[in-house]
Amino acid sequence: xxxxxxxxxxxxxxxxxxxxxxxxxxxxxxxxxxxxxxVRTACQRVMSDPxxxxxxxxxxxxxxxxxxxxxxxxxxxxxxxxxxxDALGRCLCTAGSNQLLQLVVEALLxxxxxxxxxxxxxxxxxGTIASVGGxxxxxxxxxxxxVPEALEEVLEEFRVRGELERVKAIYxxxxxxxxxxxxxxxxxxxxxxxxASRYSTSGTIHVIDDLAYRDLRYDGPDSPSFAALDPSxxxxxxxxxxxxxxxxxxxxxxxxxxRELAVRIERIKxxxxxxxxHLNQVLMHDxxxxxxxxxxxxxxxxxxxxxxxxxxxxxxxxxxxxxxVSWVRPDGGLYVWLTLPADVDAGPAGRLLDxxxxxxxxxxxxxxxxxxxxSPIRNHTIRLSFGVQTPDRITAGIAALATAVARVR
Amino acid sequence: xxxxxxxxxxxxxxxxxxxxxxxxxxxxxxxxxxxxxxVRTACQRVMSDPxxxxxxxxxxxxxxxxxxxxxxxxxxxxxxxxxxxDALGRCLCTAGSNQLLQLVVEALLxxxxxxxxxxxxxxxxxGTIASVGGxxxxxxxxxxxxVPEALEEVLEEFRVRGELERVKAIYxxxxxxxxxxxxxxxxxxxxxxxxASRYSTSGTIHVIDDLAYRDLRYDGPDSPSFAALDPSxxxxxxxxxxxxxxxxxxxxxxxxxxRELAVRIERIKxxxxxxxxHLNQVLMHDxxxxxxxxxxxxxxxxxxxxxxxxxxxxxxxxxxxxxxVSWVRPDGGLYVWLTLPADVDAGPAGRLLDxxxxxxxxxxxxxxxxxxxxSPIRNHTIRLSFGVQTPDRITAGIAALATAVARVR
Numbered sequence: 001x002x003x004x005x006x007x008x009x010x011x012x013x014x015x016x017x018x019x020x021x022x023x024x025x026x027x028x029x030x031x032x033x034x035x036x037x038x039v040r041t042a043c044q045r046v047m048s049d050p051x052x053x054x055x056x057x058x059x060x061x062x063x064x065x066x067x068x069x070x071x072x073x074x075x076x077x078x079x080x081x082x083x084x085x086d087a088l089g090r091c092l093c094t095a096g097s098n099q100l101l102q103l104v105v106e107a108l109l110x111x112x113x114x115x116x117x118x119x120x121x122x123x124x125x126x127g128t129i130a131s132v133g134g135x136x137x138x139x140x141x142x143x144x145x146x147v148p149e150a151l152e153e154v155l156e157e158f159r160v161r162g163e164l165e166r167v168k169a170i171y172x173x174x175x176x177x178x179x180x181x182x183x184x185x186x187x188x189x190x191x192x193x194x195x196a197s198r199y200s201t202s203g204t205i206h207v208i209d210d211l212a213y214r215d216l217r218y219d220g221p222d223s224p225s226f227a228a229l230d231p232s233x234x235x236x237x238x239x240x241x242x243x244x245x246x247x248x249x250x251x252x253x254x255x256x257x258x259r260e261l262a263v264r265i266e267r268i269k270x271x272x273x274x275x276x277x278h279l280n281q282v283l284m285h286d287x288x289x290x291x292x293x294x295x296x297x298x299x300x301x302x303x304x305x306x307x308x309x310x311x312x313x314x315x316x317x318x319x320x321x322x323x324x325v326s327w328v329r330p331d332g333g334l335y336v337w338l339t340l341p342a343d344v345d346a347g348p349a350g351r352l353l354d355x356x357x358x359x360x361x362x363x364x365x366x367x368x369x370x371x372x373x374x375s376p377i378r379n380h381t382i383r384l385s386f387g388v389q390t391p392d393r394i395t396a397g398i399a400a401l402a403t404a405v406a407r408v409r
Numbered sequence: 410x411x412x413x414x415x416x417x418x419x420x421x422x423x424x425x426x427x428x429x430x431x432x433x434x435x436x437x438x439x440x441x442x443x444x445x446x447x448v449r450t451a452c453q454r455v456m457s458d459p460x461x462x463x464x465x466x467x468x469x470x471x472x473x474x475x476x477x478x479x480x481x482x483x484x485x486x487x488x489x490x491x492x493x494x495d496a497l498g499r500c501l502c503t504a505g506s507n508q509l510l511q512l513v514v515e516a517l518l519x520x521x522x523x524x525x526x527x528x529x530x531x532x533x534x535x536g537t538i539a540s541v542g543g544x545x546x547x548x549x550x551x552x553x554x555x556v557p558e559a560l561e562e563v564l565e566e567f568r569v570r571g572e573l574e575r576v577k578a579i580y581x582x583x584x585x586x587x588x589x590x591x592x593x594x595x596x597x598x599x600x601x602x603x604x605a606s607r608y609s610t611s612g613t614i615h616v617i618d619d620l621a622y623r624d625l626r627y628d629g630p631d632s633p634s635f636a637a638l639d640p641s642x643x644x645x646x647x648x649x650x651x652x653x654x655x656x657x658x659x660x661x662x663x664x665x666x667x668r669e670l671a672v673r674i675e676r677i678k679x680x681x682x683x684x685x686x687h688l689n690q691v692l693m694h695d696x697x698x699x700x701x702x703x704x705x706x707x708x709x710x711x712x713x714x715x716x717x718x719x720x721x722x723x724x725x726x727x728x729x730x731x732x733x734v735s736w737v738r739p740d741g742g743l744y745v746w747l748t749l750p751a752d753v754d755a756g757p758a759g760r761l762l763d764x765x766x767x768x769x770x771x772x773x774x775x776x777x778x779x780x781x782x783x784s785p786i787r788n789h790t791i792r793l794s795f796g797v798q799t800p801d802r803i804t805a806g807i808a809a810l811a812t813a814v815a816r817v818r
Contacts, residue, residue, distance in 0.1 A: 028467065028468055029467070029468075031463050031467060034462065034463055034466040034467065035466065036456040036457075036459070036462035036463075036466065037456070039452070039456055039462075039465075039466065039688070040452060040453060040456035040457065043448070043449060043452035043453075043456070044449060044452075044453070047445040047446070047448055047449035047452070048445075048449065050445070053443065053445035053448075054440050054443055054445075055658075056658050057443040057444065057445065057448065057656040057657070057658035057659065058437065058438070058440060058443065058656075058657055058658055059437055059438075059652075059657040059658070060658070095504060095681075095682045095685065095686065096682055096683070098681070098682055098683060099681055099682045102680060102681045102682070124680075124683075127679075127680055128680050131677070131680040243468075247466040247467075247688075248466070248467055248468040248687070249464075249465050249466035249467055249468070249469070249686060249687035249688040249691075250466065250686060250688050251682075251685070251686035251687070251688070268540070270536075271511060271533075271536055271537050271540040272504075272507070272508055272511045272681075273504045273505055273507055273508045273511070273660075274505070274507060274533075276504065276660070276686075277504065277658060277659060277660035277685075277686055277689055278657070278658035278660070279448070279656075279658040279659050279660070279689065280686055280688065280689065282658075
């Protein structure tokens, strides 16, 4: 997560330069539970089967390894309780879901075209949109995701200005959002789809459903994704990845796209890399079909649940009862979103970040997760990640943060 | 090698639809010598070392795994007999060298900017240049590579028209060229560098040195690459890959770039994928430092040498003594370039391709390897690959091709 985004690069440089810092900033994953044994035995199986070994070590198709595409579609269909139409021909494997998202904006956006996203949203994607000359436009959210009335208002503004054709997509990290940890409720999904459809008068407004954290659920039952509400397969773009639910280093992502868009993206990807590393795709297929992935997901759920609980308990200890401080309890994912008193500037221009670093804790200023246009940027917010640190260090980090907050108030 | 390039996609579809065809078309690699055992033991070593396993399975830096970058630079320095200046900070790992080439044109070219390349050249790169709105401009070649006088003439034309600033790079596959199998001689390297320097009056004209096939040498001694002639490190862009010398499915490429360009490309790559899969990079580092890569290179040299010899012998049998047919004997790589009588159209519009397919053999029409601008396209040329087929099938394929040629003359 370096390089692409200057603010994050600066934070990463801080973290690297001072390894004693308790970083609650990076969206990295727990290092102690990485699935070394599962990968070793999968590689053993694949490389000991002459036919599979040959497939894994040779070039593949640009769209990706067909058995892996079948497996991810089958998982999606099972989780959603409905099978997407004609899915194999619309499914692509990519280098993480980020390459998929990058290819999507490259295929979809011309200079000045708009992606509507939550306020706040996945900050790296804001940079991706900007990198192709696109504009990200944020709309208000609550604990159920994007607020339909706010979305309708923005769409209506574009309609009145005669600029609806600029709006190409609505982007949702719909399970345990990065950065808020909230999920889009079933009712909201229906209403967002209805609005996208109603305002698609000058071209399709797509709904991009980023499922990066769907597998990392610690409480409650799963519910269907946007794909289940798109019987024709012409509106929803699904972005999936095994980076969070298995291991970032394997770097296998996938997408399910409207057919015409899938064809265009396959062509772009053909010019970039002819397809992602086949070895990783064949390994990931083995890991999925052997049950190893499920084993790892179960492990991660336990690991992260206790980290989340440590963070929530520490927040309660430090900030509980303070009417000016609030946070969202996430049912999954890797993040807790903290809102501080409105006069605390948590950004690089404010005093809190320096105070926090001086006390040994690093966070992501919430302002980086807001689009420049649309819903106002809230400088008094913070993204906290519980992915990397141990529960003890999470507790210590939150205590240090609370001291820093107390000093700047 | 599908998707990105329509002509190649059509050929690939032909090959897939009729698996009994002897394809001398695809630049795929020998399937029987893929290094399954070497990859299995490397994965075993990496995943059994807790520190390495953690590194391999976690996110890495966008620029790539530092020990791998050090290892590729050390190999380059050893092969060239000179160490590139300040190399680690200028070296990036990518998903094959194709991603590197794609990032280079994205960073270097604006609409209408020019890359000068050999006539003929690597056909996929022609598509890559076109994909960012660039123009490929070809110059004449002989058995020593690009002809300096022809290069000077083109540069002079751009200078006279006041358009030198459009020329951003000269592209050379300088060892066992795809498609001609020729290498750029040491004298030519000096003269190309001198011309690039002399005409860099309106901005740097880079020399892109594509080393894809350097390790696949079957005869004669190695000689230094363009990097050895660039002491300041400000002109040459090196593109390397382990796809041909080890295994395409591992898909690890690398680049050594002028510093300012390396910074820009790392930023672009940060937006695309945050860095290529770390697992593959850590594995590739193990394979290089354990000696496994050298073992595989030695194996491949033996395998491909005998395939090349089979193809050359078959060509001699079928076409030897025919004054209108000629071919280049390659000292390495995967290709033989065949020139037919001038009135034989080997392209999709001519009769030969259909005749050849009817007789069970597939080739790449040479015309696809010529840029639209510059040196004239020669329709009576063919690229033959000896990478995939067995020596027996190569012999049978060339015999079938000879029959097809005889019928259309």
